[in-house]
Amino acid sequence: MPNQRRASKKQRSLEILLRLKRLYPEAPCSLDFANPLQLMIATMLAAQCTDERVNLVTPALFAAYPDVYAFAEADIADLEQLVKSTGFYRNKAKNIRAACQRIITEYNGEVPPRMEDLVTLPGVARKTANVVLAHGFGINGGVTVDTHVKRITNLLGLTKHADPVKIERDLMKLLPQPDWENWSIRLVYHGRAVCNARNPKCGLCELADLCPSAKVLPVVPVSEAAVLPVVSLVPEAVQS
Numbered sequence: 001m002p003n004q005r006r007a008s009k010k011q012r013s014l015e016i017l018l019r020l021k022r023l024y025p026e027a028p029c030s031l032d033f034a035n036p037l038q039l040m041i042a043t044m045l046a047a048q049c050t051d052e053r054v055n056l057v058t059p060a061l062f063a064a065y066p067d068v069y070a071f072a073e074a075d076i077a078d079l080e081q082l083v084k085s086t087g088f089y090r091n092k093a094k095n096i097r098a099a100c101q102r103i104i105t106e107y108n109g110e111v112p113p114r115m116e117d118l119v120t121l122p123g124v125a126r127k128t129a130n131v132v133l134a135h136g137f138g139i140n141g142g143v144t145v146d147t148h149v150k151r152i153t154n155l156l157g158l159t160k161h162a163d164p165v166k167i168e169r170d171l172m173k174l175l176p177q178p179d180w181e182n183w184s185i186r187l188v189y190h191g192r193a194v195c196n197a198r199n200p201k202c203g204l205c206e207l208a209d210l211c212p213s214a215k216v217l218p219v220v221p222v223s224e225a226a227v228l229p230v231v232s233l234v235p236e237a238v239q240s
């Protein structure tokens with residue numbers, strides 16, 4: 001019986017994946033970057049910030065600090081000023097500079113293309129590392145789990161966990177590896193378009209027949225629903 005349940009959950013997750021692909025055919029990274037270092041830094045800045053805001057900040061940032069050595073030697077006050085509008089700027093500036101210093105001392109100045117190395121960099125945990133691996137190196141190392149992915153994966157009944165690491169583990173068992181990263185991006189799109197946190201539109205949702213939470217959610221009148229900011233796919237706990 002448990003095996004049957006597992007099999008049906010897997011079938012359901014694959015059908016959900018197919019429908020998400022049909023609904024959102026394109027699943028690009030929404031951060032602007034030219035190389036893995038810029039992607040890593042943009043992803044760090046996207047913690048608790050929108051990708052749109054990060055994309056406004058990074059052109060001047062990458063012009064001021066063109067490579068890992070420039071970031072590693074940055075004057076911290078100057079760096080803070082350039083990233084200030086992304087929020088949590090002191091920690092972000094400190095982590096970016098420290099991560100670049102470690103990339104130089106431990107990895108010959110190149111962003112390492114391995115999860116176990118990436119997560120040793122200050123300010124880089126699994127979420128950032130997953131994004132860097134997927135979009136910087138074409139490696140699906142895991143599933144990025146942000147607040148949207150966590151919420152909707154739970155609503156879809158594909159996990160019972162609240163801990164992002166455990167949710168990621170569940171999703172890695174259910175989804176084909178090539179789809180690990182695009183699952184997260186498409187789920188974020190679905191959260192913005194249909195499965196809003198305050199007012200999921202189950203009646204309009206093309207996943208409703210596959211979703212155990214359909215219909216059971218209380219519907220909040222649109223006038224009472226707060227307009228939520230679009231939060232980045234990769235909000236990472238800013239590490240001090």
Ligand code: SF4
Pocket residue numbers: 152155156194195196200201202203205206207208211212213214215217
């Ligand atoms: S059916 Fe409702 S709760 Fe389930 S994914 Fe769709 S909008 Fe979200």
